Amino acid sequence: MKNKSARRIALETLISVFKNKSYSNIALNHALKNSGLSSHDKNLVTQLVYGTIQHQIYLDYQIHDIFKENKKAPWMRPLLLMSVYQLFFLDRVPNHAVLDEANLLAKEYTKNNLYKVVNGVLRNVIRRGQQKPSSKNPVSYLSTVYSIPEWLVEYFVTHFGQEKAESILQSINQPPQNTIRINQKVTTKAAVCQWLDEQGINYTESEISPDSLHLSYGPINQLELFETGAITIQDDSATLAAQSLRVQPGDNVLDACASPGGKTIQIAEELTTGTVTALDIHKNKLNLIKDNATRLQVADLIETQQLDARLVSQELGTQIYDKILVDAPCSGLGLLRRKPEVKYTKAFSDVQKLSQIQLAILNGVCESLKPNGRLVYSTCTITDEENEQVVQAFLAQHPEFSLEKVYLKADNEAIRSGDFVRIFPDTYRTDGFFIASLVKSEGEQ
């Protein structure tokens, strides 16, 4: 069978994200896995998929007056948006090539004349050039220019000020970095750097985590080092949560919201005689932890269990863990570069609902921590409601806990906010992230 072209794979992925509400990163991994594409073409697919979703509101604006969506042809809008993305955001693709490719793809999807609609719309877009939205209403202007829903623009401006908000908006439409974390149990940073040099893969050091590197190469999961478990894919901001637990080799650690296991594995890498118990509310997600732990050679240090973390002390008992990590379910607004579709599906009501669940999870696990134990709370979002406010509400209900300054392997004032770590996605082009570190007093129970 003839292999599909890069643009056909990108289009299929976009259709799946738009129509089936699939996560872009999962849909993309799935599409690329057995595609037979070269790494150059895989990079192109990745760029087309992320770029189109990232700029969706802006791209829709470019065709809103000349295209009416056809429910019977759900491939048309994604194809148009992907083509307009190439016209206005990718310098290296000439207009006629975008037009020819779009015609070919349209003919693969339809036997009738619908391809002419695609052709007509794109010719129109090319002829009139980029349409500037009106700046009369600043919120709606920023929303269209940066493809961010209006409520989120308003939230950013209100909470972080105009300048910071614009800097965040600008940065989250950049492609995400290709970041790896080195598995210290299997290899060393020097050995990984030497291997990358031999392969001609460029890399730079992370500014915030000594265990992380940013690679010039996209499909990291195709690298031999990935297959052997020497490296894993993890944003450098996300590595800081497990680092801040300061795990000792014999610790019993609870990872209360663990799947897919990025931080569980990081914790296990620090253990010799201890164990990490990894919970997730969804049973089917436990396999992801097991698969990742096997690849990274730490499966024997991890126990997985399906459990709602709100029921931990009730179900697992009190005072049993030396350290607990609550890497809570959250709105994911720090991950917009990696999961750009999240910005279109979340509303402020989600932020409020999630903050209640987050507090309930902290309440559910806290009795299971030993006196003097450490409880780290983290999220990959940047809303106060899910971060500082959850921690303050928890502390108000639990005088036996106190805040400590988050431990960082490589200290960096730019990501600290008082005792917390609070990383904005524009500071180092990492994911947005939040960490609080809490200690339980000795006198408790």
Ligand SMILES: C[S@@+](CC[C@H](N)C(=O)[O-])C[C@H]1O[C@@H](n2cnc3c(N)ncnc32)[C@H](O)[C@@H]1O
């Ligand atoms: C932010 S993700 C965790 C990411 C993970 N710590 C890692 O580093 O790979 C949050 C996880 O919490 C799980 N979850 C949501 N509600 C939960 C609950 N009440 N109890 C336990 N797990 C929950 C979700 O299924 C999801 O896998």
